[in-house]
Amino acid sequence: MEIQELKVRFVEVFGDTEGELEVFHAPGRVNLIGEHTDYNGGYVFPCALSFGTYAVAKKRSDSMIRFASTNFDLQVSVTLEDITYVQEHDWTNYPKGVIAMFQEKGCELRGFDVLFDGNIPNGAGLSSSASIELVTAVLINELYGCNMEMIDLVKLSQRAENVFAGVNCGIMDQFAVGMGKKDQAMFLNCNTLEYQYTPVVLKDAKLVIANTNKRRGLLDSKYNERRAECENAVQVLQQKLNITALGDLDVDTFEQHKYLIESEVIQKRAAHVVYENQRVKEAVFKLSQGDILGFGKLMDESHISLRDLYEVTGKELDALVEAAWAVEGTIGARMTGAGFGGCTVSIVKEEAVEHFIHQVGEQYKNKTGLTAEFYIAEVGDGAKRV
Numbered sequence: 001m002e003i004q005e006l007k008v009r010f011v012e013v014f015g016d017t018e019g020e021l022e023v024f025h026a027p028g029r030v031n032l033i034g035e036h037t038d039y040n041g042g043y044v045f046p047c048a049l050s051f052g053t054y055a056v057a058k059k060r061s062d063s064m065i066r067f068a069s070t071n072f073d074l075q076v077s078v079t080l081e082d083i084t085y086v087q088e089h090d091w092t093n094y095p096k097g098v099i100a101m102f103q104e105k106g107c108e109l110r111g112f113d114v115l116f117d118g119n120i121p122n123g124a125g126l127s128s129s130a131s132i133e134l135v136t137a138v139l140i141n142e143l144y145g146c147n148m149e150m151i152d153l154v155k156l157s158q159r160a161e162n163v164f165a166g167v168n169c170g171i172m173d174q175f176a177v178g179m180g181k182k183d184q185a186m187f188l189n190c191n192t193l194e195y196q197y198t199p200v201v202l203k204d205a206k207l208v209i210a211n212t213n214k215r216r217g218l219l220d221s222k223y224n225e226r227r228a229e230c231e232n233a234v235q236v237l238q239q240k241l242n243i244t245a246l247g248d249l250d251v252d253t254f255e256q257h258k259y260l261i262e263s264e265v266i267q268k269r270a271a272h273v274v275y276e277n278q279r280v281k282e283a284v285f286k287l288s289q290g291d292i293l294g295f296g297k298l299m300d301e302s303h304i305s306l307r308d309l310y311e312v313t314g315k316e317l318d319a320l321v322e323a324a325w326a327v328e329g330t331i332g333a334r335m336t337g338a339g340f341g342g343c344t345v346s347i348v349k350e351e352a353v354e355h356f357i358h359q360v361g362e363q364y365k366n367k368t369g370l371t372a373e374f375y376i377a378e379v380g381d382g383a384k385r386v
């Protein structure tokens, strides 16, 4: 929806009350490489997308907060004295979680009315939840002069997801959504939070995101299972190595000590993390050198590792990626995000994009019976006032 239209909707929903309307936006994100490395203290390489979540808001003088959205019928009113997780409050628990974290920090808040408008396909693994969290965080920070830096809003939003929404995610999504920059990807060390922007210059190629449109049922339990497996690997390796996370390991040290991990499954999980971490570093270097083919090859290897070692792809993501690999003009393709459904990301030569969408869509439909959706990704800015 256009911003002007959103403002009209705001008045329709909340009435023409006194005060200024303010507009904020936070993007979605796509991770180019470095999957399931963030909670292992490793490297990731995501970028923000040009589409995301708008929030139109107006301050109130009392302590009431009213939430509405153009995407869902549900409207919820709460007061600042009663910010708790309520199952029936559905998506509004995300912004409520952010409010709770501002309260935890001791920031003085008053109420507000807010209308959200989201353009990120729900449950597609493009971080619609981090987007709504960050847009809320920026909004509160600006409306109530909390004077927090973006990196603190990022951490606060991750904490909201962890403790309020109860999802044990790493820092990648909130970081990418908060710190994103147009046409740049972020090379982030998730252990130290040191980061570096790298221009996403793909010459005559485009980033194409494909959505499996598969419901991601077991996502949370499998995600937590993988986290636990990695922690287990660290514990075992600590018998001989002075490490706190798998991200501390280079490939050689891992190869020399992997015999310590008796469970074959856990050894595979750890191998994925260690090699994926190495791939991120190589990939960033290749991109900075203009070696797009080299970058694409590492994307392919990342997918294979997520499929065979980390086992988080599933038949839908594999079908989409295999169909992508089969298209001439595909430079690289992999699943992106947590896995078990959600999206893939491919680098495709511009002249082949139309054919890619047609061909991959058809093959995917034949194999799975599902209809994929495609988006040509533009790399956008992080969360901000509009």
Ligand code: GLA
Pocket (backbone or CB within 6 Å): 034, 035, 036, 037, 038, 039, 169, 170, 171, 172, 173, 337, 338, 339
């Ligand atoms: C989800 C999580 C992220 C990250 C990815 C996997 O998107 O929210 O923190 O762990 O999965 O790379």
